[in-house]
Amino acid sequence: xxxxxxxxxxxxxxxxxxxxxxxxxxxxxxxxxxxxxxxxxxxxxxxxxxxxxxxxxxxxxxxxxxxxxxxxxxxxxxxxxxxxxxxxxxxxxxxxxxxxxxxxxxxxxxxxxxxxxxxxxxxxxxxxxxxxxxxxxxxxxxxxxxxxxxxxxxxxxxxxxxxxxxxxxxxxxxxxxxxxxxxxxxxxxxxxxxxxxxxxxxxxxxxxxxxxxxxxxxxxxxxxxxxxxxxxxxxxxxxxxxxxxxxxxxxxxxxxxxxxxxxxxxxxxxxxxxxxxxxxxxxxxxxxxxxxxxxxx
Amino acid sequence: xxxxxxxxxxxxxxxxxxxxxxxxxxxxxxxxxxxxxxxxxxxxxxxxxxxxxxxxxxxxxxxxxxxxxxxxxxxxxxxxxxxxxxxxxxxxxxxxxxxxxxxxxxxxxxxxxxxxxxxxxxxxxxxxxxxxxxxxxxxxxxxxxxxxxxxxxxxxxxxxxx
Ligand code: FES
Ligand code: FES
Numbered sequence: 001x002x003x004x005x006x007x008x009x010x011x012x013x014x015x016x017x018x019x020x021x022x023x024x025x026x027x028x029x030x031x032x033x034x035x036x037x038x039x040x041x042x043x044x045x046x047x048x049x050x051x052x053x054x055x056x057x058x059x060x061x062x063x064x065x066x067x068x069x070x071x072x073x074x075x076x077x078x079x080x081x082x083x084x085x086x087x088x089x090x091x092x093x094x095x096x097x098x099x100x101x102x103x104x105x106x107x108x109x110x111x112x113x114x115x116x117x118x119x120x121x122x123x124x125x126x127x128x129x130x131x132x133x134x135x136x137x138x139x140x141x142x143x144x145x146x147x148x149x150x151x152x153x154x155x156x157x158x159x160x161x162x163x164x165x166x167x168x169x170x171x172x173x174x175x176x177x178x179x180x181x182x183x184x185x186x187x188x189x190x191x192x193x194x195x196x197x198x199x200x201x202x203x204x205x206x207x208x209x210x211x212x213x214x215x216x217x218x219x220x221x222x223x224x225x226x227x228x229x230x231x232x233x234x235x236x237x238x239x240x241x242x243x244x245x246x247x248x249x250x251x252x253x254x255x256x257x258x259x260x261x262x263x264x265x266x267x268x269x270x271x272x273x274x275x276x277x278x279x280x281x282x283x284x285x286x287x288x289x290x291x292x293x294x295x296x297x
Numbered sequence: 298x299x300x301x302x303x304x305x306x307x308x309x310x311x312x313x314x315x316x317x318x319x320x321x322x323x324x325x326x327x328x329x330x331x332x333x334x335x336x337x338x339x340x341x342x343x344x345x346x347x348x349x350x351x352x353x354x355x356x357x358x359x360x361x362x363x364x365x366x367x368x369x370x371x372x373x374x375x376x377x378x379x380x381x382x383x384x385x386x387x388x389x390x391x392x393x394x395x396x397x398x399x400x401x402x403x404x405x406x407x408x409x410x411x412x413x414x415x416x417x418x419x420x421x422x423x424x425x426x427x428x429x430x431x432x433x434x435x436x437x438x439x440x441x442x443x444x445x446x447x448x449x450x451x452x453x454x455x456x457x458x459x
Contacts, residue, residue: 100431
């Protein structure tokens with residue numbers, strides 16, 4: 001593997017100084033993508049800054065004002081969190097299918113986002129749940145909504161010297177529920193052919209949608225916020241008519257490529273199938289029903 | 298060349314210190330520096346699970362962990378599973394159930410199974426298959442492995458009841 005130096009700072013200030021200093025510095029969280037990318041030569045860093053010891057990046061704080069998730073928190077901790085399982089369920093659905101158990105024990109949600117793969121399983125959930133990225137550099141801090149973070153396959157808004165510190169989620173609304181699922185030809189350990197995340201809020205009767213956010217993965221160069229698909233639901237009774245309108249709007253913004261995982265036409269079709277299932281599951285959860293996502297079923 | 302580091306870990310219960318370059322993976326150091334060749338290299342990119350070891354009790358693919366990242370960690374490899382010359386129930390079950398052919402995947406499967414049974418002593422077949430999804434085997438077709446894991450779970454429970 002390429003020769004590089006390694007630093008493990010204990011404060012965010014030190015980490016940001018290191019990120020700004022070396023010619024090519026990369027932050028190292030779980031390393032499950034990074035180490036492979038260095039080995040294959042796709043990335044050529046001179047310095048890896050291990051960010052797993054930074055308190056700000058290890059935060060997992062759920063409070064009435066929302067959730068703060070440090071960028072280096074590994075998937076297993078997200079899965080094990082009772083608060084995230086209860087209130088941000090789509091994110092747990094995602095983390096449970098990112099790689100196998102060994103990968104989930106290392107890989108972080110922040111890393112999955114910063115890798116910015118069009119098919120990354122956590123990103124549609126982050127978008128559906130309304131997460132904001134808190135980005136720091138030695139010059140200050142800025143916030144970017146997750147749907148504006150990725151700019152192309154493997155590309156995002158991070159500038160040299162910047163570091164994703166945490167993801168901030170709004171408090172879960174009453175009578176809301178969320179879900180993420182993907183289609184793969186096997187039961188586990190694969191890359192999404194299409195992934196769909198949604199979060200919905202219901203009125204007091206539990207029949208009408210008052211708010212919705214929908215996100216699509218693997219159908220464009222970046223994960224997409226499907227605004228029109230959500231608008232098609234808001235104010236409507238949740239029934240097959242509303243679902244069909246939402247599905248049509250979602251399919252309209254999907255611009256997938258054809259590759260070995262599926263043709264563009266097939267992927268557009270999958271958007272419809274998955275979105276209908278995701279909405280039904282999210283609504284069931286919003287109604288307080290138990291819906292357990294069993295991948296492969 | 299980047300400066301070599303001294304790293305201290307606990308390996309199968311014993312304190313161990315080694316010198317490594319930042320770019321060396323835990324897998325490389327285990328096999329090439331510490332002569333612990335029980336842990337296998339299959340793909341070196343996180344797909345096959347042959348290099349699975351337990352780090353602070355959690356299974357990880359050691360080809361995707363830098364050795365310097367292991368500083369202070371408790372690492373368990375397949376060499377630490379048996380008790381003296383007595384095979385652990387999981388190893389015994391793999392042997393009796395013929396859950397291996399070439400054997401290169403076996404140390405990874407053993408470690409993953411150790412982690413599974415520590416977390417869930419009575420897994421269903423589906424839970425076994427899901428938990429072992431990150432371990433690939435090109436020989437057995439998996440059924441014998443899954444059966445051996447179920448059988449190991451029974452043995453472990455029986456041993457605990459004694
Ligand atoms: S050698 Fe590490 S996963 Fe294959
Ligand atoms: S026994 Fe040969 S790969 Fe599993």
